[in-house]
Amino acid sequence: MKKSGFTLVELLVVISIIAILLAVLMPALSKAKLQASAIICLTDVKTLSTAWFMYVGDNNGKIVGAHTWLSGPDSKAKKKNNFNVDATAVYSDSKQNLLTNWVELPQAEDGTRKDNRPHKDHEILGIQRGLLFPYVGKKIDVFHCPMDKRLLQDKKRDYGGYRSYSIAGCMDGYYFAGLRVVKKHSQIPQPSYKYVFVEEYWKSDTDGFGWNSQAWQLNPTGDSWTDPLSVAHGNKSILGFADAHGEAIRWKDKRTIAYSKDKGANSEYRNQPDNPDLKFMQERWTVLK
Numbered sequence: 001m002k003k004s005g006f007t008l009v010e011l012l013v014v015i016s017i018i019a020i021l022l023a024v025l026m027p028a029l030s031k032a033k034l035q036a037s038a039i040i041c042l043t044d045v046k047t048l049s050t051a052w053f054m055y056v057g058d059n060n061g062k063i064v065g066a067h068t069w070l071s072g073p074d075s076k077a078k079k080k081n082n083f084n085v086d087a088t089a090v091y092s093d094s095k096q097n098l099l100t101n102w103v104e105l106p107q108a109e110d111g112t113r114k115d116n117r118p119h120k121d122h123e124i125l126g127i128q129r130g131l132l133f134p135y136v137g138k139k140i141d142v143f144h145c146p147m148d149k150r151l152l153q154d155k156k157r158d159y160g161g162y163r164s165y166s167i168a169g170c171m172d173g174y175y176f177a178g179l180r181v182v183k184k185h186s187q188i189p190q191p192s193y194k195y196v197f198v199e200e201y202w203k204s205d206t207d208g209f210g211w212n213s214q215a216w217q218l219n220p221t222g223d224s225w226t227d228p229l230s231v232a233h234g235n236k237s238i239l240g241f242a243d244a245h246g247e248a249i250r251w252k253d254k255r256t257i258a259y260s261k262d263k264g265a266n267s268e269y270r271n272q273p274d275n276p277d278l279k280f281m282q283e284r285w286t287v288l289k
């Protein structure tokens, strides 16, 4: 009488076939995942760039502030959201003008600053109280790239690193390298050429931040990076431009990617003479004439 069921050899053959199929499919799957994440990220950056551009239209050509470190709750937003101005907030100038920023500092419900290794919820609250939040349809996901894994890596501590995008410091960020910042859209030559948003996954354990605390900075002359870009979609990063379009940029120099992996931890990798990617970013940095 013939026994029903599989022999051991048959089982082993089936298992090996499955293993081979998986080995063949996995690279294709991870590539598809990478491409999907780039599409989501590009959509995020386009949404943010459009929001940034709409803000200009609603504010007589003024661009939204990007000096997120020196920020305090904006008076209008304060009235609208009914939260307290933090007594320790730092204001932009000697006239004690309240700042107006695209995102505010990580904060507690009562507006108290929580910028030193903030909890994710404090960072999210700061984003929600920023001036661009209404312009993105109040969708918090827009501020986070799916490839930004800082929160997962720090799950036990659950601090900071939610917002994956920063604004270039030249776009009403803060004075850097002796250069003045642009305050009005009309001061930007060739808006379709000049970037506003970059991907940045700052995560230095030594500086107490672990989140993108300031604008993304660059010296438009010289051979050095200042802040690292994040290169999370293969060898590409997504940039958002001053005419509200977004683009995936493929980097050419391995040193760009190496510095990105460093996430700002060590400054020794900054000096990169003849890096075409650095030149690319320097040419597209807006310098006020």
Ligand SMILES: [Zn+2]
Residues within 6 Å of the ligand: 037, 038, 041, 145, 146, 147, 199, 232, 233, 238
């Ligand atoms: Zn991304």
